[in-house]
Amino acid sequence: MRKVSLWQLFAVFSKIGAFTIGGGYAMIPIIERELGRRGWIPAEELPDIVALSQSAPGIMAVNISIFAGYRLRGVKGSIAATLGTIAPSFLIILAIAMFFSAFRDNQWVERAFKGIRPVVIALIAVPMLNMAKTACTAWWKWLVAVLALVLVGFLNISPVYILAVVLVLGFSVSYYSGRWKR
Numbered sequence: 001m002r003k004v005s006l007w008q009l010f011a012v013f014s015k016i017g018a019f020t021i022g023g024g025y026a027m028i029p030i031i032e033r034e035l036g037r038r039g040w041i042p043a044e045e046l047p048d049i050v051a052l053s054q055s056a057p058g059i060m061a062v063n064i065s066i067f068a069g070y071r072l073r074g075v076k077g078s079i080a081a082t083l084g085t086i087a088p089s090f091l092i093i094l095a096i097a098m099f100f101s102a103f104r105d106n107q108w109v110e111r112a113f114k115g116i117r118p119v120v121i122a123l124i125a126v127p128m129l130n131m132a133k134t135a136c137t138a139w140w141k142w143l144v145a146v147l148a149l150v151l152v153g154f155l156n157i158s159p160v161y162i163l164a165v166v167l168v169l170g171f172s173v174s175y176y177s178g179r180w181k182r
Contacts (some may be wrong), residue, residue, distance in 0.1 A: 002039060004072045006080040010036070013065050013084030018092075020061065025028055026120055027061050028127035031068070040072055047131045055163060 012034050020027035028050060035041045041049070049071070053063035062082055069081030103109050136142045145167065151157040 004077070006073060006076055009069055009073060009077055009080040010084040013069070013081040014088055015159075017061070017085040018088035025060070025124040025127070027064070027132075029123060032127060034128070035068065043067060044073075044134060047135045050131065090118075126174060 014032050016027055016034060020030055028046075032043065032046055035046070036043055049064060049067045052067050053060050056063045062085060065081040065085040066078045069077035069079070071077075073080070079147055132142075132145055136145055148162050148166075149161075152159050
């Protein structure tokens, strides 16, 4: 793998940050395409980066930038990727804040935002399904994924509790099945 320059990291993550509507989940397909096309991060590593980003405190989009940048160039890469991700949003929000009061009650702006919502749902659903196909290679992994979805999505159980239980179960099964040296 060739070395990625800090400027390249900043530019790619600026592009990702500028064209992502809907937050961290919506940026996953763009990250997959941009980083995968360049051969920077293998497709099988992306679910790990997303999982780490979700479990770390803070904004998922920034966390993904931190982990991907660190993976590629260490601490300086984390900083370049993170600045690239937040700079477009910061500038766009600054511009909106300056002019929003003039457009707040505009019916066309309101309709545009309502029209964007279903697209954002699709942008979130597609990468999640793709990651599930990559990560869930056995029937029991699908069972765990669906169970976690039901517990979080329908029963409003905190993901922290689910992660804790699954971690304990995973370590226990690995330990008692002899996968760890005693």
